[in-house]
Every structure is written in structure tokens, then in C-alpha cells.
Amino acid sequence: xxxRLIDIARKTGYSVSTVSRVLNQKPGKYPVHEKTQKQxxxxxxxxxxxxxxxxxxxxxxxxxxxxxxxxxxxxxxFSFLVKIIAKHLREFDYKMIVYDADEDTGIEKDAITNxxxxxxxxxxxxxxxxxxxxxxQTIQSGIPFLTMDRCFExxxxxxxxxxxxxxxxxxxxxxxxxxxxxxxVIHGLQGTWPNEMRLKGYQDALxxxxxxxxKRYNQCDSFGTFNGYLEMxxxxxxxxxxxxxxxAGGYILLGALKAIREKNLNVPRDISFITFDDPTYAMxxxxxxxxxxxxxxxxxxxxxxxxLRRMAEPDADIENVLLQPQLIVRDSVAKLI
Amino acid sequence: xxxRLIDIARKTGYSVSTVSRVLNQKPGKYPVHEKTQKQxxxxxxxxxxxxxxxxxxxxxxxxxxxxxxxxxxxxxxFSFLVKIIAKHLREFDYKMIVYDADEDTGIEKDAITNxxxxxxxxxxxxxxxxxxxxxxQTIQSGIPFLTMDRCFExxxxxxxxxxxxxxxxxxxxxxxxxxxxxxxVIHGLQGTWPNEMRLKGYQDALxxxxxxxxKRYNQCDSFGTFNGYLEMxxxxxxxxxxxxxxxAGGYILLGALKAIREKNLNVPRDISFITFDDPTYAMxxxxxxxxxxxxxxxxxxxxxxxxLRRMAEPDADIENVLLQPQLIVRDSVAKLI
DNA sequence: TTAACTAATGACAACGTTTGCAGTAATTAT
DNA sequence: ATAATTACTGCAAACGTTGTCATTAGTTAA
Numbered sequence: 245x246x247x248r249l250i251d252i253a254r255k256t257g258y259s260v261s262t263v264s265r266v267l268n269q270k271p272g273k274y275p276v277h278e279k280t281q282k283q284x285x286x287x288x289x290x291x292x293x294x295x296x297x298x299x300x301x302x303x304x305x306x307x308x309x310x311x312x313x314x315x316x317x318x319x320x321x322f323s324f325l326v327k328i329i330a331k332h333l334r335e336f337d338y339k340m341i342v343y344d345a346d347e348d349t350g351i352e353k354d355a356i357t358n359x360x361x362x363x364x365x366x367x368x369x370x371x372x373x374x375x376x377x378x379x380x381q382t383i384q385s386g387i388p389f390l391t392m393d394r395c396f397e398x399x400x401x402x403x404x405x406x407x408x409x410x411x412x413x414x415x416x417x418x419x420x421x422x423x424x425x426x427x428x429v430i431h432g433l434q435g436t437w438p439n440e441m442r443l444k445g446y447q448d449a450l451x452x453x454x455x456x457x458x459k460r461y462n463q464c465d466s467f468g469t470f471n472g473y474l475e476m477x478x479x480x481x482x483x484x485x486x487x488x489x490x491x492a493g494g495y496i497l498l499g500a501l502k503a504i505r506e507k508n509l510n511v512p513r514d515i516s517f518i519t520f521d522d523p524t525y526a527m528x529x530x531x532x533x534x535x536x537x538x539x540x541x542x543x544x545x546x547x548x549x550x551x552l553r554r555m556a557e558p559d560a561d562i563e564n565v566l567l568q569p570q571l572i573v574r575d576s577v578a579k580l581i
Numbered sequence: 582x583x584x585r586l587i588d589i590a591r592k593t594g595y596s597v598s599t600v601s602r603v604l605n606q607k608p609g610k611y612p613v614h615e616k617t618q619k620q621x622x623x624x625x626x627x628x629x630x631x632x633x634x635x636x637x638x639x640x641x642x643x644x645x646x647x648x649x650x651x652x653x654x655x656x657x658x659f660s661f662l663v664k665i666i667a668k669h670l671r672e673f674d675y676k677m678i679v680y681d682a683d684e685d686t687g688i689e690k691d692a693i694t695n696x697x698x699x700x701x702x703x704x705x706x707x708x709x710x711x712x713x714x715x716x717x718q719t720i721q722s723g724i725p726f727l728t729m730d731r732c733f734e735x736x737x738x739x740x741x742x743x744x745x746x747x748x749x750x751x752x753x754x755x756x757x758x759x760x761x762x763x764x765x766v767i768h769g770l771q772g773t774w775p776n777e778m779r780l781k782g783y784q785d786a787l788x789x790x791x792x793x794x795x796k797r798y799n800q801c802d803s804f805g806t807f808n809g810y811l812e813m814x815x816x817x818x819x820x821x822x823x824x825x826x827x828x829a830g831g832y833i834l835l836g837a838l839k840a841i842r843e844k845n846l847n848v849p850r851d852i853s854f855i856t857f858d859d860p861t862y863a864m865x866x867x868x869x870x871x872x873x874x875x876x877x878x879x880x881x882x883x884x885x886x887x888x889l890r891r892m893a894e895p896d897a898d899i900e901n902v903l904l905q906p907q908l909i910v911r912d913s914v915a916k917l918i
Numbered sequence: 919t920t921a922a923c924t925a926a927t928g929a930c931a932a933c934g935t936t937t938g939c940a941g942t943a944a945t946t947a948t
Numbered sequence: 949a950t951a952a953t954t955a956c957t958g959c960a961a962a963c964g965t966t967g968t969c970a971t972t973a974g975t976t977a978a
Contacts, residue, residue, distance in 0.1 A: 246697075246722065248934060259958045264936060274937085275955055297698040298639045299934035302963045307635075316664070323660035327653070327681050334688075339695060341678055344664050351671075358676060360583075361634040385583070469861070498865045505867070524806070525862040528835045530842070585964060596928045601966060611967090612925055636964035639933045 247291035255287045256280075263288075267295070301363065309339045310551065311359030312368040313352055315394070317344040319494075320523065321540065322370065325392070328544035329368070336552065338365070345372050353378045360385060366551050368392060373436040388554040392547055394437050395564070402550045404543060404565045408438045408520075411536045411569035412445025415518045416490055418534075418571060420453045423580030424488040424516065427455070430475045430500060431492035432467035439464075442492045442520055467492070472499025480507050485515070488577060493520035497533065512578035522572055531575035538569050584628035592624045593617075600625075604632070638700065646676045647888065648696030649705040650689055652731070654681040656831075657860065658877065659707065662729070665881035666705070673889065675702070682709050690715045697722060703888050705729060710773040725891040729884055731774050732901070739887045741880060741902045745775045745857075748873045748906035749782025752855045753827050755871075755908060757790045760917030761825040761853065764792070767812045767837060768829035769804035776801075779829045779857055804829070809836025817844050822852070825914060830857035834870065849915035859909055868912035875906050 249267070253260045258280060265274050266284040287293075301307045310333055314322040330340040341364060343355035349372050356378060359367055366388040371379065373394040383389055383401050395403040419427050429446045432439045443464075450457045464475070472495065479485055480503065491497050497519045501511075509515050511531055519526070522537035546565055553560060586604070590597045595617060602611055603621040624630075638644045647670055651659040667677040678701060682689035686709050693715060696704055703725040708716065710731040720726055720738050732740040756764050766783045769776045780801075787794045801812070809832065816822055817840065828834050834856045838848075846852050848868055856863070859874035883902055890897060 249936095250934080260935085261937075261959080262957060265957095268936080274957085277956060280956080294694065294698050296639075296700065296934050297695070298635055298644075298700055299963090300936075302633075302635045302639050302933090302965090303935045303937090305963065317654075318657065318661040318664045320655065320657065320660075323657075324655040327655045327683070330681055331683065339680075343676075344667055346664070346668065357631065358634070361631050363633065363635055495861070498862060501865050523862070524832070525835060525860070525866075528838050528866070529862075530867045586966095587964080597965085598929080598967080599927060602927095605966080611927085614926060617926080633964050636933090637966075639935090639963090640965045640967090642933070 246296075247288075247293045248296065249293075251291055252284060252287045252293060255291065256283050258284060267293070305363070307363050307365055308337060309341055309362070309364045310366045310368065311356075311362070311364035312340055312342045312370075313345055313355045313359070314342065314370045315345050315347050315352075315372045317342065321393075321521070321538065324540050325370075325544055325547075328541055329547055332545060332548040336548075347372055349375045349378075356382055360387065366390075366555050368547060368551060370394060371396065373433075386558075388551060388558065390547060390551045390554065392543070396437065400562060402554055402563050402565075404546050404550060404567070405438070406538045406543060406569050407566040408441035408569075409445040409448075410566075411520060411538075412442035412490065412492065413449045414569075414571050415520065415536045416446050416449035417453075418573070419488045419490065419516070419518060419577060420449065420455070422488075422516070422577050424486075424577075425455055426458075426484065426486040426488070428458075428479050428486035428489040429462055429464075429492065430472060430479070430489060430496050431462075431464040432471075432494055432496070434464055439467075439492060446490055446492075464492075467494030467496060469495040469499035469502075472496030472501075473503050474499070476500035476503035477506075480504070480509070480515070487580065488516035488518070491517060491519035497521075497523070497526070501529070512576050516577040518577055520569075527574060533576045534574045535572050536569045537572050539567050542567050583633075584625075584630045585633065586630075588628055589621060589624045589630060592628065593620050595621060604630070642700070644700050644702055645674060646678055646699070646701045647703045647705065648693075648699070648701035649677055649679045649707075650682055650692045650696070651679065651707045652682050652684050652689070652709045654679065658730075658858070658875070661877050662707070662881055662884075665878055666884055669882060669885040673885075684709055686712045686715075693719055697724065703727075703892050705884060705888060707731060708733065710770075723895075725888060725895065727884060727888045727891065729880070733774065737899060739891055739900050739902075741883050741887060741904070742775070743875045743880060743906050744903040745778035745906075746782040746785075747903075748857060748875075749779035749827065749829065750786045751906075751908050752857065752873045753783050753786035754790075755910070756825045756827065756853070756855060756914060757786065757792070759825075759853070759914055761823075761914075762792055763795075763821065763823040763825070765795075765816050765823035765826040766801075766829060767809060767816070767826060767833050768801045769808075769831055769833070771801055776804075776829060783827055783829075801829075804831030804833060806832040806836035806839075809833035809838075810840050811836070813837035813840035814843075817841070817846070817852070824917065825853035825855070828854060828856035834858075834860070834863070838866070849913050853914040855914055857906075864911060870913045871911045872909050873906045874909050876904050879904055 249260045249263045252263045263284050266276055266281050317323050326342050333340050345352035352372050368390045370393045376396045389401050391403045393405050395405050431443050447457050518534045520536045522535040526533040526535050586597045586600045589600045600621050603618050654660050663679050670677050680692035689709050705727045707730040713733045726738050728740045730742050732742050768780050784794050855871045857873045859872040863870040863872050
């Protein structure tokens with residue numbers, strides 16, 4: 245068992261109070277004789293003293309910990325987000341406790357409950373996306389709280405995400421500007437906020453250009469690779485397939501690309517596409533893929549800013565921030581005009 | 582402030598002890614009258630009682646938490662590892678606290694210190710890889726401890742990693758079997774265990790085949806994309822460039838591929854290669870890339886098994902487990918015979 | 919009837935900190 | 949010389965649990 249304050253106290257002959265004061269280096273509040281300090285510091289070093297954070301947290305009723313829950317930490321978007329947020333928090337001397345909800349609302353619920361019971365000082369949730377009642381309850385509890393990415397519009401809480409609507413819109417507008425009229429979309433899980441927004445962006449871009457959104461050009465199921473593969477095949481099997489396709493994100497690109505290869509089609513000569521999300525490998529594929537990149541670093545920085553503000557001023561007005569994604573033009577879209 | 586045991590006690594008129602007993606549902610140890618139970622349960626529900634885990638942990642001197650430190654959580658290898666390990670731990674009712682060391686030994690050290698101070702019941706570290714003194718100290722502390730991936734041979738602790746030596750060896754043996762004699766290697770950060778092992782596997786495979794390992798075919802610096810790009814360029818600029826190259830892992834592949842493209846070379850006609858690690862996109866590239874895949878799920882499962890065993894039997898013999906990676910043949914290697 | 923048990927509950931002492939308050943000795947002001 | 953101030957230190961009460969030990973009342977055995 246590791247050394248405690250009382251062990252140092254006994255060893256040096258001073259009281260626990262004095263030892264505590266020395267080790268916490270509280271500036272001038274309670275002065276401690278220099279000789280005393282030296283002795284205590286030496287004894288602490290010798291005994292290999294490490295403060296028991298649990299006891300401290302209990303006493304202080306503060307943890308300097310921020311809880312975070314993400315739907316799938318193995319996805320780069322989230323793991324990178326986690327990394328950057330943790331890095332920013334470190335600067336403010338906060339630790340982060342991340343839980344992976346594994347795309348399961350039940351686990352998400354448990355994770356939040358546990359974090360509240362651990363008395364984290366603040367909480368960031370990237371909701372799995374299907375249910376929000378437990379989030380409302382969490383807000384009730386009064387903990388500084390922030391949703392990210394798959395936000396719910398009706399929640400009375402700060403939120404930060406990228407402008408999925410606009411990102412999809414500028415992608416599709418780009419396709420149209422390059423002369424495409426028959427534009428398909430392969431999108432992800434229906435009912436989730438980002439997916440709906442991206443789909444709406446696609447539809448509005450078409451409408452604005454006076455193009456009718458063809459039902460048969462609209463495929464969906466999930467953001468997974470296999471879905472991308474199946475849907476792309478289906479789309480290519482149509483009598484008059486689209487000349488360009490918008491992938492709504494995630495791993496659809498990978499699967500769709502495989503389908504295109506199997507049909508022995510050339511990108512962008514035979515088929516053009518652009519994808520939401522910009523994975524690291526997008527620029528290494530043949531051809532390099534045009535994409536709409538989410539500004540993850542900015543999102544992370546903003547998240548920290550919003551949460552710290554909420555912690556400092558619990559009654560500040562609620563902010564719902566939307567950050568703009570960026571169109572990255574590479575070579576996967578043919579110019580038709 | 583959330584409700585405490587004492588609030589329920591006051592509300593129902595029972596003592597804190599009784600309330601605690603009811604809420605913890607300890608089987609038959611101390612019987613509580615059924616009516617009492619009902620009242621207490623009802624009051625707990627009504628007040629929205631959530632146990633304070635900090636107080637509980639302090640009292641029990643157990644946390645049911647496992648600490649984990651990884652060098653870079655944004656790398657899929659680690660984020661996936663974290664996910665799977667956390668999932669397994671969940672089954673045993675353990676939570677995981679992960680910290681990202683950001684490839685910085687200083688941060689790694691702090692993270693470990695913090696986890697020890699948090700009194701986690703066990704600790705898994707994937708070391709950054711350059712220093713190990715703090716790990717020895719950690720072992721001294723007596724906490725159930727496990728290193729993964731970038732292990733240190735001299736550490737007296739359980740460890741689990743993939744057989745980097747053999748993985749590299751079977752990859753290079755495969756190249757030789759396909760008729761290649763001029764075989765280059767682009768490897769990663771020198772001095773790290775996996776890198777050295779992979780390099781040795783490469784060298785031994787050549788030696789075994791009676792091929793001299795040419796110094797000029799041996800490039801290294803880091804596992805990053807940019808390194809892969811530079812080194813590949815350099816290798817292609819040689820008078821008699823290798824016909825095949827072994828990439829020692831990570832993101833070297835991406836950069837090297839870019840260099841090959843810039844030289845307008847065809848894979849595998851002009852140059853063949855195989856890479857350690859099998860990223861999800863490897864099979865979607867043109868051509869699909871042959872690779873040596875690390876069995877991450879198995880590694881994760883074994884890690885949990887080893888750690889739980891160590892927690893149950895602190896004095897069991899130390900185990901250093903090596904799991905075999907798998908050769909995945911796709912189309913990036915030309916058959917020369 | 920009394921002793922011995924059981925069922926149900928409460929009092930209380932931890933767990934290891936931090937910190938307000940009180941106390942003592944030494945120093946300075948009056 | 950006394951009062952006021954300062955420098956240093958210790959006491960003890962929290963923080964919210966859990967579990968040991970007592971205690972009470974009721975029940976069964978002798």
C-alpha cells in the first residue's frame with residue numbers, strides 16, 4: 245500500500261495538516277517554515293508519496309475530470325476528436341475519461357450514468373443518435389453539458405457540429421457546376437441528424453438548380469463499406485445511371501469504389517463522385533478523391549471553449565455552433581462542359 | 582446536489598446503514614424487512630439517488646477500473662484495441678480509463694502516475710517506446726500490469742504483442758518466393774522494439790535465402806506518410822532500384838504509393854511491395870495491397886485474459902505472449918518466375 | 919420461566935484528503 | 949510593559965460510502 249499523508253506526518257513529527265499544506269504548495273495562504281517544508285518534501289520523496297486522488301476528489305467535490313462519450317472510438321473522426329479535445333483539456337489541467345458507446349444507446353446511457361456518479365466536472369456526448377430522453381435527464385442534473393456531431397435540435401444544451409447541410413450542398417453544387425445533371429446519392433443511416441441534413445443539402449442543391457431529385461438515384465442504409473458496395477452496384481445497374489454520385493460520408497466511399505472497380509469503370513471518365521468526410525487515404529487513391537472535409541481540429545477546440553465557458557458561467561445563453569466544412573477538389577469528378 | 586444515502590435515510594426514517602444495505606442488494610448477509618426495502622427503494626427512486634462512486638471507491642479501496650495508456654489513440658490500431666479491450670472488460674464489470682500519451686514519454690509518465698493515484702485495479706500500457714524506467718517503477722508499485730505492442734524485453738511484467746519478427750519474415754520470404762532478389766525495406770522509428778524486430782525479420786529472411794542485405798535498399802526514419810514518400814523517392818532514384826519493397830508498417834504505404842504514382846510507375850509491373858499492417862483501405866487501392874495483418878481482436882482478448890489472471894493471482898509466472906500475424910496475398914507483388 | 923437463538927436495525931469507525939479555526943510563540947507597535 | 953500583529957502548527961470536521969459490532973425485540977428450545 246502506498247504512502248499516505250499520515251505516514252509522512254509520523255515520520256517527520258508534523259501533523260497531517262502541515263504535510264498537506266506543504267505538498268499542495270498553496271501559495272502564501274498558510275505559511276510553513278522553510279525547514280519544515282524541506283523535511284516534509286524529503287520524507288515524501290523517500291516514501292514515494294502519491295496523493296490519493298479519490299480521497300482528494302471526495303473532499304474537494306471537484307474532480308478536474310471531463311467525461312466524454314462517443315459512439316465508436318475506432319472511427320477516426322471520433323478518435324481524433326477525442327485526442328485533440330484531451331490535448332486542449334490538458335492545457336487547462338483537466339483529464340478526460342472517454343467511454344465508447346459502441347453505437348448502442350443502452351451503453352451510452354450507462355456510460356453517462358457512470359460518469360455522473362464519478363462526479364466529472366463536465367460532460368461531452370456525441371450521441372449515438374437515436375434516443376435523447378436520457379440526455380434531457382442529464383441536462384436536468386445541472387452538469388455542464390455539451391453535445392457534439394449528432395446533435396438533437398430540441399435539446400436545451402450547448403452543441404457543436406459541422407454544417408452537414410451546407411457541406412452536402414456545396415458538394416452537390418460543385419457537381420452541378422461541373423456540368424452534371426444526373427446526380428445520385430448514397431447516404432447513411434436514416435433518422436440520424438447528420439444524415440438527414442446531408443440528404444437535405446443534396447436535395448436543395450438539386451432543387452435550386454431546377455433538377456428533379458430522382459427517387460432511383462437515392463440509396464441508403466448505413467455509413468458502412470458494405471452498404472456503399474451494394475448501393476453502388478445497384479445504381480450502376482440502372483438503365484440510365486447517374487454521371488456523378490454524392491457519398492454522404494463514412495466508409496461508403498470504400499465500398500462504392502470496389503463496386504466501380506468490379507464493373508471495370510474508370511473514375512472520373514465513366515463515373516464521377518465526391519464524398520463527405522476526407523479520410524487520410526482519399527488523396528492516395530487513384531484518382532485522388534474530391535471530398536468535403538470536416539474541420540475536426542476546429543470542432544474540438546470549439547468544444548473545449550464552449551464547455552469551459554459553461555463551467556465558468558452556468559447561466560450563460562445556450563450556444564449551438566455550426567462549423568463550415570471545406571470543399572477539397574481533387575480528381576474524382578469529370579468536367580462535362 | 583444529488584441525493585445521498587443520508588437523504589433517503591432521513592426521508593424514510595431508517596438509518597444510513599439500512600439504506601446502504603438495501604441499495605447494494607447484498608444477498609442474505611444482513612436481512613432487511615421487505616416492507617423496509619420497498620420504502621427505501623421507492624424513496625431512492627423518487628430522489629433520483631445515484632451512488633457516489635468516489636466515496637464508494639475510497640471506502641472499498643477498489644475501483645473496478647482498469648487504466649490504459651496508448652501512444653496515439655487516433656491511430657486505428659490503438660483505437661480499435663481500446664475499443665475491443667473495453668468491450669471485453671465490460672463483460673467483467675470493469676470500466677476502462679484510457680489516456681493518450683501523444684507519442685510523448687513525459688505525458689505517458691504523467692498518465693501512469695495519475696492512473697496509479699486514481700487507484701485503478703489494473704494497468705495496461707502500450708509504451709511510447711523510448712524509455713522504460715518509469716515502467717519499472719510502476720511494476721515496483723505492485724499493481725497488476727501489462728505492456729502491449731511496443732514491449733521491452735527486460736521488463737519483469739506480462740506482455741502481449743504480435744510477432745513482429747516473424748511477420749516481417751514471412752512477408753519477405755513471400756517476396757523471395759515470387760522470384761524477387763533485389764528487395765528493399767522502408768522501416769520506421771529506429772530503436773523501437775517492433776521496428777527492430779521487423780527489420781531483423783527482413784534481414785534474416787534475406788540471409789536465409791543467401792541474399793546480401795544491401796545498405797542502400799535500407800531506408801528509415803519514422804512510420805509516417807511523409808517518410809514513406811521521401812524514402813520511396815530516394816529508392817526509386819537509385820541506379821538499380823529494388824524490384825520489391827517491404828514497408829515496415831503504419832502510414833509508410835500511403836506516402837510510398839504517392840511517390841510511385843509521381844514516377845508514373847505501375848504496381849506491380851514496375852515495382853512490387855508488401856506492407857506490415859493491413860489498413861481497411863488496403864484492399865480498395867489499385868491494385869489491392871498485399872499485407873501482413875495484425876490480429877488485433879486476438880491481441881485484445883489475450884490482454885484482458887492476462888490482466889485478469891494477474892489480478893486474480895498476483896504471483897503467477899510472468900507470461901510474454903507473441904501472437905502470429907497473417908500474410909494476406911493480394912495483387913501488389915509481381916511474380917518474377 | 920429462562921436461556922438461546924434469529925430478524926431487523928442503528929451507531930460508528932473507517933477510507934485519505936483539505937481547510938477553517940484555534941492556539942502558541944515570537945515579533946513589532948504603542 | 950502591554951497590546952497587537954505575525955509566523956507557524958495542530959485539531960477536528962467534513963466529503964459519502966461500507967461493513968463490523970451492538971442492540972432491541974420477538975421467537976423457539978429446554
